Amino acid sequence: MKKYQYLFFDVDDTLLDFRHTEKRALERLFEQENIVLTDDIKGDYHRFNKGLWHAHERGEIGKEELLNTRFTEFFRLHGKQVDGLTMERSYRNFLSEGHEQLDGALSLIQQLSTQYDLFIMTNGVAQTQNRRLRDSGLFPYFKNIFISEETGFHKPMKAYFDYCFQRIDQFNCGKALIIGDSLVADIKGGLAAGMDACWMNVAKVANDTDITPTYEINKLVELLPILERREFIDS
Numbered sequence: 001m002k003k004y005q006y007l008f009f010d011v012d013d014t015l016l017d018f019r020h021t022e023k024r025a026l027e028r029l030f031e032q033e034n035i036v037l038t039d040d041i042k043g044d045y046h047r048f049n050k051g052l053w054h055a056h057e058r059g060e061i062g063k064e065e066l067l068n069t070r071f072t073e074f075f076r077l078h079g080k081q082v083d084g085l086t087m088e089r090s091y092r093n094f095l096s097e098g099h100e101q102l103d104g105a106l107s108l109i110q111q112l113s114t115q116y117d118l119f120i121m122t123n124g125v126a127q128t129q130n131r132r133l134r135d136s137g138l139f140p141y142f143k144n145i146f147i148s149e150e151t152g153f154h155k156p157m158k159a160y161f162d163y164c165f166q167r168i169d170q171f172n173c174g175k176a177l178i179i180g181d182s183l184v185a186d187i188k189g190g191l192a193a194g195m196d197a198c199w200m201n202v203a204k205v206a207n208d209t210d211i212t213p214t215y216e217i218n219k220l221v222e223l224l225p226i227l228e229r230r231e232f233i234d235s
C-alpha cells in the first residue's frame, strides 16, 4: 500500500523558479523606471524582500502592507523617493508573466497526477499565482489550488492547513505529504498540521533551524523514490 495519497506542493522555488521570475521582473521594472539596476541593488532587494516575507510568515506584517510599502521602503533606504504603489503594480504584472519551471516540474507533475491527488498550497497573490500556474501548464493537474490570499490564512498557520484539509473529500492527514522550499512556511507548518514534509533544498543550504523535515531533496525528481516506498501492514 502506498504511504502517501495526497501531495501538497508549494509553488515558488518548488515548482516554478521564482528567483528567475523575480530577477526578470525586477530588471523590467528598473528599466521602466529608468533606474540603473546594479548587482548590489539586486542583492539588497532580494534580502530586503525575503526579510519582509519571513516577517509575514511570523505574522508580523500583513500581506497588503508588505506589497504596498516594499518599494517605497526599499528606495527610502537607498535615499530615493518613489511612487511605491505604482511600482508594485507594474512589478506584479511583470512577475505574473514569469513561469519558468524548476527542472522538469511539469513532466513530474503530469506523471504524479495519474497516481496521487495533487494540491497547490501557496502564500502568493491569487491573480499572479493563477496566471503563472496556467501559463506554465501545471494548472490542470491539480485537484485544487489553495492560494493563501483567497483563504484569509497563510502558511505556516494551522488554520490555513485546516482550511485546505476540510475541502478535500475523505482526507487522511496520515497519507499526506507537503513539498516545499521554506523550512518555516512549508516544513514547520506541514509538520505542525500533522503531515509529513519534504524540504526542497535546491541551493543545498545548511539547515540551521530546529526544524527537522521528514525528507530532504535537492531536485524534484528525487521525490519519486520517496513516493515509491511502500507501507507494509502486518497481516
Ligand SMILES: [Mg+2]
Pocket: 010, 011, 012, 013, 014, 180, 181, 182
Ligand atoms: Mg516557496
